[in-house]
Amino acid sequence: MSKETVPSLVEHLKHIPDPRVKRTQRHELMDILVIALCATICGADNWVSVVQFGVAKIEWLSTFLKLPNGIPSHDTFGRIFRILDSKVLERVCIQWLQSIAGTIDGVVSIDGKTLCGSRDGERSPLHLVSAWSHQNSILLGQVQTDKKSNEITAIPQLLKLLVIKNCIITIDAMGCQKSIAKDVVQAQADYVLTLKANHPYLHRQVAKWYGECLENDFAHQAHDYFEESASTNNHGRIERRQCWLIDVPEHLERTTKSWTNLNTLAMVRRTRQVGDKVSEETHYYISSLDQSAGAHKVACAIRSHWSVENHLHWSLDVAFNEDACRVRKDEGPANLACLRRIAQTQLERETNEKVGMKNKRSRAGWDQNYLLKVLELGVL
Numbered sequence: 001m002s003k004e005t006v007p008s009l010v011e012h013l014k015h016i017p018d019p020r021v022k023r024t025q026r027h028e029l030m031d032i033l034v035i036a037l038c039a040t041i042c043g044a045d046n047w048v049s050v051v052q053f054g055v056a057k058i059e060w061l062s063t064f065l066k067l068p069n070g071i072p073s074h075d076t077f078g079r080i081f082r083i084l085d086s087k088v089l090e091r092v093c094i095q096w097l098q099s100i101a102g103t104i105d106g107v108v109s110i111d112g113k114t115l116c117g118s119r120d121g122e123r124s125p126l127h128l129v130s131a132w133s134h135q136n137s138i139l140l141g142q143v144q145t146d147k148k149s150n151e152i153t154a155i156p157q158l159l160k161l162l163v164i165k166n167c168i169i170t171i172d173a174m175g176c177q178k179s180i181a182k183d184v185v186q187a188q189a190d191y192v193l194t195l196k197a198n199h200p201y202l203h204r205q206v207a208k209w210y211g212e213c214l215e216n217d218f219a220h221q222a223h224d225y226f227e228e229s230a231s232t233n234n235h236g237r238i239e240r241r242q243c244w245l246i247d248v249p250e251h252l253e254r255t256t257k258s259w260t261n262l263n264t265l266a267m268v269r270r271t272r273q274v275g276d277k278v279s280e281e282t283h284y285y286i287s288s289l290d291q292s293a294g295a296h297k298v299a300c301a302i303r304s305h306w307s308v309e310n311h312l313h314w315s316l317d318v319a320f321n322e323d324a325c326r327v328r329k330d331e332g333p334a335n336l337a338c339l340r341r342i343a344q345t346q347l348e349r350e351t352n353e354k355v356g357m358k359n360k361r362s363r364a365g366w367d368q369n370y371l372l373k374v375l376e377l378g379v380l
Helices: 009-013 029-041 047-056 074-083 086-101 148-161 178-186 200-215 250-256 295-304 307-318 332-349 357-366 368-375
Strands: 107-114 127-133 138-145 168-171 190-195 224-232 237-247 264-274 277-287
Touching: 009 029, 009 086, 029 047, 029 074, 029 332, 029 368, 047 074, 074 332, 086 138, 086 332, 107 148, 107 295, 107 307, 127 148, 127 307, 127 332, 138 148, 138 332, 148 178, 168 295, 178 190, 190 200, 190 295, 200 237, 200 250, 200 264, 200 277, 224 295, 237 295, 264 295, 277 295, 307 332, 307 357, 332 357, 332 368, 357 368
Parallel strands: 107 168, 168 190
Antiparallel strands: 107 127, 127 138, 190 277, 224 237, 237 264, 264 277
8 A cells, every 4th residue: 555655544553552351362463453543544433343244355454464363352452442542652652643744733622522422420521622724724633531621631731732932822711811812922922811700800900901991992992803794694694703802901910910821812792683683792812912912813722722622522412422432431432532533634644535524434434445545544
């Protein structure tokens, strides 16, 4: 098989230690991982369907896998993915993802997603924190945590694994923490963090100051302003987005002093009109960017943050039915989630087929040549 110049995922996977006792190994670990990934690309969402894929494609799979004892049973797949160290697989995948992404610049959005179907008895469902490159449209990495509240500890772990120099990191209110702002700056990146009521005093003071500035038309506060409007003919919706960017005012410098490189504040107002109904939302942000960066740049970074929801999370929910997956035991949910994200990345990178993610999965299952094309974008 021909190889692309991008590093091979298979080469990375060779570094994963086999968790099984040697005398019980009837199937190669690499075979199991590759079959599971291929099946996931082609639409499989449980271990039974993974085996069905393997049996149907065994002749083709045997051209590049060893398969000493044929296709493993669904019990074997389930057992191995339950005991395989998910953090090791996670780390290997991050290394591979960053190698295929190349140099990253622009906006990197960090956001969490809960796998609703992974709840097991009293154990909380798995929560994954992902980093998404807006410009590259690619997942850069993910780390797992048991609860959404643990995003505060998971985000620093993820930042340490990423090369984000000169990027703009956007994080929602959960990640608006002094320690996280410091970690971003130490990684030689800038941040735009959503400011909400989890920092009540700062949020209140920023909102109050912007209110005063708007009343007197920013007569006593230098600022930069950006505005854009968008309309959707199909839904009759008109949306107006306004962004005001200011330096941290003198009377708030004492409050913001403990935040590393906090240079500017931003207010974004979204006005949406659907027919006769008009709604308005106002949000506040803190940033390490200078005012010279401009309101346009900050507004674009804020809007770009939602690409992680619209591209990655939406795709995993709709095309991969992630929330419906009932794999729950031990390391299984995290490992299968990692496979889904690799599959999503590969299908996203295949740009010749101008159809949605769900149809790409179907095409891969029907057409071995197309599946091979997807795999040769850095997997094999």
